[in-house]
Amino acid sequence: MNKKPKIIVILGPTAAGKTSLSIKLAKELNGEVVSADSRQVYKDMDLGTGKVTEEEAQGIPHHLIDVVEPEEDFNVVQFQELAYDAIDKILNKNKLPFLVGGSPFYLYSIIDGYVFPGVAPKPELREKLQEKPADELYEKLKKLDPERAEELEKNNKRRVIRSIEIAQELGEVPDLENNPRYNCLLLGIKHSREVLKKRIAKRLEKRFDKCMIQEVKDLHKQGVSWEQLEEFGLEYRWIARFLQDKVTKEEMKESLQKDIEQFAKRQMTWFKKDDRIHWVENKQEAEELAKNFLN
């Protein structure tokens, strides 16, 4: 018998319809939403990240949206702390937490309760190591922690650097450890490839109609560099390129559509191997599963 507090997770690829389902269920089941989205945490990035509007939210409180400035760094661990906090507060009010989003790493940090090694990123170290060739970094890691090196691909500098960062402080990279805090019901929404592509296209069109380009212009005006916008990816990356005259409007739209499709596919590679997920077709199915789970 699982005595952990129950929460409901709604996940799926981008443009699947998670927001609308979560609001319907939350209304039905006295819930509040905790967003698990690596971009919605940033203020002033609304259209491009598909944040809920006040109207859509219908009074359902949403957490983990607008928690940092776009210029600030943010990462899973910050997310995890804030999300644990938000979830616990909701539970304390005797309400039902809904963890809703499409950032798999963020989602699973809560679902599986990843225990991170407690070594904070060191930007200067990363910058320094970034300059070095992959071979050299890999050799360095091999000396520090051969076991970890074995698990990594030499060319994946980013991972190799993080492992060096950890191993330098702890002597080695600790084994993975999970400590899930909640009993999660996983509800997934998915569509055929064709349908999803159409949904992505339609949503993009809507976002452009709503002045998404202006949003990116404003971000840059308020001090977010082109490089940062590039890093944010997808709409921010492509609109930034367009605003710098690096691509035409047509190229921007085409590439963006394609990149979002690829993103959706990457999200699905996480989800499709997780057999805890109940794939639901509609609200009724979801509601039934949720009610059974809560009883």
Add this chain to the structure above:
RNA sequence: GCCGCGGUAGCUCACUGGUAGAGCAUCUCUCUGAAAAAGAGAAAGUAGUCGGUUCGAUUCCGACCCGCGGCA
């Protein structure tokens, strides 16, 4: 009509007289403090068509078809 250039993987283009490669796209996968990130692997072509030369042609020659540019 003439002259030139081109026609090779879905796209853009290499190479070579001994039956073909790259980048991007596609598909699959990895993922524990950058994750809308980072990395790995796989599949894919009767080389425009038809002839000729050759032991052997995608590569050389000819004709034709198609595209682009120039000249009339």
